Amino acid sequence: MLFKRLQLTRPRRWPALILTISAGLIALMMVLPLGYLLLRTSEAGDAAWAQLQRPTTLRVFTGSALLAITVTAGSLLIGLPLAWLTTRTNLPGARIWLGLIMLPMAIPSYIGAWAIIAVLGPRGLLQQWLAPLGVERLPEVYGFWGAAGALILFGYPYIVLNVRVALRKLDPALEEAARSLGQRSGQIFWRITLPQLRPALAAGSLLVVLYALSDFGAVSLLRYSSFTRAIYLQYRASFDRTGAAVLSLLLVGLACGLLAAEALSRGRARYYRSSAGVSRQAKVVALGRWRWPALIFCAVVVLFAVVLPIVAIVAWLIIGIRSGQAWNLQLADFGNSLLAASLAALVTIVLAFPVVFLAVRYPSRLTSLIERATYVGYALPGIVVALALVFWGANYLPWAYQTLGLLILAYAVRFLPQAIGSLRTSLLQINPRLEEAGRSLGQPPWRVVLSITLPLLRPGIVSGAALVFLSTLKELPATLLLGPTGFHTLATDIWNNTTELRFSQTALPALLLMLAACGSLALLLANERKT
């Protein structure tokens, strides 16, 4: 497949080969965790079979699949309308809402889940407020719906971010053509807009589905038996690395199934403008009297996803102030967090570029396999990726082990798909004829990429970088295991204090974390305005 294409486009052969080799190397790096898991499982022999046959294993498998699908559906239901409202309508205060609805990305799920319990728990803050009305206790938040609800609240921003990138680049000409043919607004949305959003929806859903599969904080605190919890249990309860490896491989299998389903839905459609002319900004939709339900919808989402955790964090802060505890402002840790997250964002975008370029411009089985391989790390719980890199790092790269470099690599292994999803959505909307025109004018390929592709890709680059930046800020297992000795970040501070029940002390790093995240969100939004 690939070779046929290469021969057809002879002058492009070298760039393609270089791209394939570098992308292949990147994909190899990304499947390091898989190699580790296979190694551990192969050592197990019969024990691996025994683990497979336990009734728990099947229950965890179906439970995880159900959770991931529910979370994705919920995130789409919330994320798609929010993206449309904040991008294409005259929603009052759209930019402020946008900032607010993206904020949950800044809240680590372990903090968010604690906050949900603190506020909505059977005897939480809400019950205390309702107590005068005779409410003795609230229904349980624990279990499937609690975990799914929490994950939806932390997952929908991935949909918003991806869909917005696509919506903003959408050519209004198609919608206008449909309107001139007598289609009504609803029909236009379903028949014209939504199909064009498919890559963005798919990319966002993929991130959410894999996030739901790999998250630990929410499922453990809200007590739902997903793969992640079962895998942690194997490490924590019995120091059993084989049992954990078998479960992790099954999880990879589940993720591969979901990836295949998404690939089938992709097809070979083209999403760029093909005719002559320049695409314009789409017309703003006037909401009219629908403004109020739209505002209420945004407010409800913000209430649960943003206000609730912040109320809990501030309540902890007040408790701390009241009990007169000493504050140590972790400025160094704040700096470490920023440093690690910005390096991770930079490195991940650079690594994502060849993979995406190859998969979009030279689509073939091989190139899409390379792209898919990079998703492995994202589907696995952080502890598995971290231990895999401990194994490879300590034994094969001892000079790099527990250095910032290897830690950044670990972040890249975990979060590369976030960058790939955003870049892919953007690149699909750029007509390759533009690049060809550049080359036909005698420019070398690298100049074409620098002067034509990269500037057009900017929305994708920025949103990908922001996603990786935010995820890295919150990352815990790899930071603990692979960071240089004494390397503290805000996330490790929060973890350190929650394990000791000192919630008042987690408030400050949690707020700093959200501040850093707000900074990157502001950057993201400011950048959007310019394009």
Place this chain on the structure above:
Amino acid sequence: MKLVRSLMLLLCLSMVIAACGGAATPTAVPAAPTTAAATSTTASAAEATATVEVTAVAEVSPTVPTTTTTEPAGGSLVVYSGRSESLVAPLLELFTKETGIAVEVRYGDTAEMAAQILEEGENSPADVFFGQDAGALGALSDRFVQLDSSLLSLVDPRFASSEGKWVGASGRARVLVYNTDVLTSTDLPASILDLTKPEWKGRLAWAPTNGSLQAFVTALRVSQGEDVAKQWLEGLIANEIKVYESNSAIVKAVANGEVDAGLVNHYYLFALKKDQPDAKAANHYFSNGDIGSLVNVAGVGILQTAKNPEAAQAFASFLLSETAQNYFTEKTNEYPLVAGITTNPAIKPLSEITTPEIDLSNLKDLQGTLELLQDVGAIQ
């Protein structure tokens, strides 16, 4: 490009903050002189971290006369601590002060760190492992050196590995934490096995995924047999015991009245009371010799691959010294394990809670416990 520029700006900003902050919080490396870190303010972050490492290696406080005058060959002592920084960092500073040995310490979850050491294999940078559960220490037995008998003899044999691979440094008792609004001490049972009685229906909490509870279940299986353990677990589930993720979560839930009582380690109550001094919760110790009052340990083992075996030895001795033992009982509300140390009056002395005759290094069958908990449906 704007994007590149803003990213660079962010990088520079974080480097400066990291460098400044290095001076502000010397806790990362105990006894690192602030002047050294301060000079790196203008340097790049890479250099800044390098500076910190150098000070960690070179810093051997010259003012303190040391008993171990040998400069460790491989630099400072590398401690993998499964105990949290807020509890342990001041203790490590005391160690450096007393011995002059600089310490590099990594913090993490005890079980995850044990897995990390196993994965690192021969190349583990760790000299010692300071874990908070006998099970985790036991899982690393094959990686530990045989400890000196002079060290082992300081504690009661039941608080050390029977093979002499690790030694307990502080004790933590299993207790029933209860809400003092709902229950008084006379309502509480003498034996943990009584919790399966109908009067406790819907009132209890536990954390079956937690290591301390599992260590207890293992002890129950070892001492009373599989059938008793199974019946007890099934009885609790029939009693609709509520599941929590951790000891911390249980203590919080008991204090705010979500449940009446819960099975936890004794010191979580004191951690909670730091935040909420008037928390309505108290600890109940099961009566003498009951399996319910099992005492587990946090302890230390020296790795065979240690680059600084002498410093590691000094560290293990230090944890059993008077300084450290007093620190444990006063600061972390744990039990001192060396004879002659006065126990913090806030906790019931070890001598009064005659613990059951259980060998902690006999609690290895953790997989069996996990399977039992899964079989009875305690863990789904």
